[in-house]
Structure formats: structure tokens, C-alpha cells
Amino acid sequence: MTECSNVDMQDLLPEFAAGDVPARERESVALHLASCAPCRAELDVLLAVLNARPLPPVMNVAAIVAALPRPAVASPVKADTPAPFRVIAGGANDRVPSMQQGARARRSQPSMFGSSLMRFAAVLTLVSVGGLSVIVANRSSTALSDTDAASVVMADSSYMVAALPEPYAPGTTPVQAVVSVAPSVLPGRGGGGGGGGGGAVRREGLDAWDGAPPVDPVNGPPTSSPSSDTVIQGGA
Amino acid sequence: MTGADRTKDSAVDQQLLERWHAGDERAATALVERHATALARFALSLGVRDDLDELVQDTFVRAFAALDSFRADSSLRTWLFTIERRLVLDRRRATRRQPEIVEVMPEDAATGFHALDRMVASETEERVRNALTRLSPMQRDVFTLRVQEGRAYKDIAEILGTTEGAARVHYHNALRAVKEWIHD
Numbered sequence: 001m002t003e004c005s006n007v008d009m010q011d012l013l014p015e016f017a018a019g020d021v022p023a024r025e026r027e028s029v030a031l032h033l034a035s036c037a038p039c040r041a042e043l044d045v046l047l048a049v050l051n052a053r054p055l056p057p058v059m060n061v062a063a064i065v066a067a068l069p070r071p072a073v074a075s076p077v078k079a080d081t082p083a084p085f086r087v088i089a090g091g092a093n094d095r096v097p098s099m100q101q102g103a104r105a106r107r108s109q110p111s112m113f114g115s116s117l118m119r120f121a122a123v124l125t126l127v128s129v130g131g132l133s134v135i136v137a138n139r140s141s142t143a144l145s146d147t148d149a150a151s152v153v154m155a156d157s158s159y160m161v162a163a164l165p166e167p168y169a170p171g172t173t174p175v176q177a178v179v180s181v182a183p184s185v186l187p188g189r190g191g192g193g194g195g196g197g198g199g200a201v202r203r204e205g206l207d208a209w210d211g212a213p214p215v216d217p218v219n220g221p222p223t224s225s226p227s228s229d230t231v232i233q234g235g236a
Numbered sequence: 237m238t239g240a241d242r243t244k245d246s247a248v249d250q251q252l253l254e255r256w257h258a259g260d261e262r263a264a265t266a267l268v269e270r271h272a273t274a275l276a277r278f279a280l281s282l283g284v285r286d287d288l289d290e291l292v293q294d295t296f297v298r299a300f301a302a303l304d305s306f307r308a309d310s311s312l313r314t315w316l317f318t319i320e321r322r323l324v325l326d327r328r329r330a331t332r333r334q335p336e337i338v339e340v341m342p343e344d345a346a347t348g349f350h351a352l353d354r355m356v357a358s359e360t361e362e363r364v365r366n367a368l369t370r371l372s373p374m375q376r377d378v379f380t381l382r383v384q385e386g387r388a389y390k391d392i393a394e395i396l397g398t399t400e401g402a403a404r405v406h407y408h409n410a411l412r413a414v415k416e417w418i419h420d
Contacts, residue, residue: 014382014383014386015386017383018383018386020386041415042411042415045411045414045415045418046383046411048360048361048363048364048418049364049368049379049380049383049384049414050383050384051358051360051361051364052360052361052364052365052368053277053281053384054277054280054281056273056276056277056279056280056288057276057288057289059268059272059273059276059289059292060289061265061268061269061272062265063289063293064268064272064292064293064296065261065264065265065268067293067296067297068264068268068296068297068300069297069300069301070261071256071257071258071259071261
């Protein structure tokens with residue numbers, strides 16, 4: 001008896017014998033078997049082997065299940081529960097919040113310095129630079145070359161420490177100056193022009209300072225009332 | 237079993253495994269019910285006669301303990317067969333190291349019932365069983381997995397640690413031999 005050359009049909013025979021071939025394929029296998037004696041002989045052998053299949057004893061399912069290891073179920077985590085934040089003290093097992101959570105947390109934390117204080121410091125710096133510019137611009141006429149520190153009164157209500165050109169050295173006497181800018185020299189206040197160009201800035205009484213500590217120009221009241229002219233007060 | 241049936245079967249197994257991982261122990265019962273009989277039958281085809289319950293139980297215990305290493309690219313049954321076959325081989329190796337002690341029990345005597353049972357068993361079945369025992373172990377394993385368990389060559393190659401092509405060759409050689417011995 002010659003062998004069948006139809007490999008696809010031969011491959012399907014075990015499933016055909018077991019009745020596991022889909023209907024459309026079953027028909028084509030049946031058609032092939034009708035015309036192929038070697039495949040019919042092979043099918044007879046396969047059916048005999050299937051019938052000789054040993055019948056296993058009934059398994060005790062409950063006993064098998066009882067012997068199985070238990071599933072390692074992770075503790076349930078609710079999706080809507082916010083992740084707890086802890087102070088990270090260097091422990092490797094501490095939970096570290098994600099970057100996004102950290103950013104959110106940082107945004108919600110109060111800043112170390114009040115935002116108003118920081119804003120005030122920024123304004124102070126700007127005004128300081130501006131005041132120093134005024135002084136430098138008028139340097140030729142006001143002769144502040146020996147001034148080491150200056151408190152500047154801008155207009156009616158702005159106070160600042162204008163500059164500390166050199167670091168304070170013990171044993172030396174700082175020069176304290178308070179500059180008041182008259183409203184007339186401020187832009188839009190009486191046509192004085194910008195930058196104090198039209199105001200008369202004069203130095204007076206620097207040598208007559210009695211050495212009394214100056215009033216804090218930031219926290220305290222101005223040491224002199226704004227005058228109609230820009231005034232530089234101070235002493236050495 | 238067709239490819240579609242196998243895919244559906246694998247999907248059911250996968251769902252049961254996920255349920256078991258989630259803590260549903262009833263899924264374990266369902267999985268054991270689905271595969272225990274096939275495992276017992278495969279063990280019989282491997283020549284196991286003693287402690288069949290214990291072998292099947294050990295197979296499940298070992299499989300569930302190593303479920304993390306189960307790859308979904310093969311079916312769960314194929315993986316279980318692989319584990320069971322390894323256990324059988326390990327037992328055989330261990331048994332070979334021990335002197336064989338055969339205890340003859342009263343129930344082993346050829347009672348009237350056994351004699352009748354043998355007479356009723358068809359002659360063809362006896363011929364088939366005898367023919368299967370004459371095959372080489374690899375031929376027999378391939379042949380029974382293919383014919384009696386309906387496994388594809390790919391699965392057989394995985395279970396037996398061989399290639400698909402080699403499994404195909406073993407099958408055809410076994411079929412030819414069994415056909416010849418049955419008709420002797």
C-alpha cells in the first residue's frame with residue numbers, strides 16, 4: 001500500500017478521529033478518505049489507539065486544591081486614596097512621592113519667606129539700583145566721592161539703602177547720607193524733568209553730623225521731612 | 237482540538253489564572269477540574285500506574301508555585317504536561333537508585349473478575365497497548381500526545397523538549413510501526 005502524498009490531510013486525521021475537526025474541514029477530509037485507501041487504513045489505526053486510551057481514575061479535585069499554595073494577593077489599594085507623604089529621613093524603604101506629587105506638594109507648602117517680603121526685597125533692590133543711578137548721574141555736581149553709604153529718600157514715602165560701595169571696615173567712619181528727591185524733580189510732578197536733572201541737589205552739613213545712629217531708613221521714619229529740593233544729609 | 241478551540245481554551249485558562257492571582261480560590265478548583273483528568277491520562281500513557289493521584293497533585297502544586305514563570309505563549313495544559321513529564325522522569329531516576337521491592341497483595345491474585353475483564357477487553361485494544369509498549373519512549377510520548385491528547389506538534393515539541401520537525405518524524409515512524417504490529 002502506497003503512502004498518501006497529501007500532508008495536510010494526514011495532519012488532520014488525528015483530529016478527525018477524535019471528532020475535533022470543524023464542519024467545513026470535516027467534509028473535505030471525508031471526501032479525501034473516500035478516495036484514499038492509505039488514509040483510511042491510517043484512520044483505522046488512529047481510532048483503535050483512541051479506543052485503547054486508558055481510562056484514568058476520578059481525581060480528588062478538593063484534595064488537590066487543598067494542597068495548592070495560596071495566591072499572594074497584594075493589599076488592595078484604592079485608586080482614589082491619595083498617596084501618603086512622609087518626611088524622608090534617608091530610609092531606603094520610605095515612600096518617595098513621585099515628581100508630580102512632589103511638585104504639587106511643594107506648590108501647596110508655604111514659602112520659607114513670605115511672598116510679600118520677597119516682593120518688597122525685589123522692589124528694594126530695584127529702587128537701590130535706581131537711586132544709585134541718580135547719585136552717579138549727579139556725581140559731578142554733588143561730589144559724593146567720599147560717601148560710603150547713603151540712605152535715600154525717594155519722593156515722599158520711599159526709603160532705601162542706596163549703596164555700600166565698599167565693604168564696611170572696622171575703625172573707619174562711614175558716611176551717612178539721606179537723599180530726598182523733591183516732587184518737582186520727579187517725572188510728572190511740576191515739570192522737573194526726569195532723573196533729577198532739573199532738581200538742585202546740594203550737599204549740606206556732612207561735617208556737622210553729631211555721630212548719632214541714623215534712623216533705619218527702611219523701618220523707621222525718614223530722618224528729615226522731604227523738602228522742596230533734593231537734599232543730601234549726612235555726616236562723617 | 238482545532239486552533240480556534242485551543243485559543244478559546246487558553247483564554248479561559250488565562251481568565252481563571254487572573255482570578256486566582258486576584259485571590260479567588262474557586263478559580264483554582266476550576267483549573268484543576270479542567271486539567272486533572274488529562275494529566276492523569278497522560279501519566280498513564282507515560283507508563284505511570286502507581287500513585288497517580290499523588291503525581292497529578294504534585295504537578296499542580298509545582299505549577300501553582302511557579303505560575304510567575306508561566307509564559308502565555310504556550311497553553312496551560314502544555315505547560316502542565318511538561319511539568320508532569322519532568323516529575324515522572326525524576327521519579328524514575330529516583331526509583332532506579334533504589335532496589336525494586338514488589339509486594340504481592342491478595343487483590344493482585346487473578347480473581348474471576350480480573351480474568352473476565354481481560355476476556356472482555358477487545359483483542360484490538362490489547363494489540364494496540366502491546367504495540368505502544370514496543371515503541372521507543374520518545375515515539376510513544378509523541379504518538380500518544382498527538383493521537384490521544386490531540387496536541388499540536390508545536391506543543392509536543394515543547395512538552396518533550398524537542399523540535400517540531402523531530403516530533404513529526406517520530407509520529408510518522410510510530411504510526412507506521414503500530415499499524416504493522418497491530419496487523420501481525
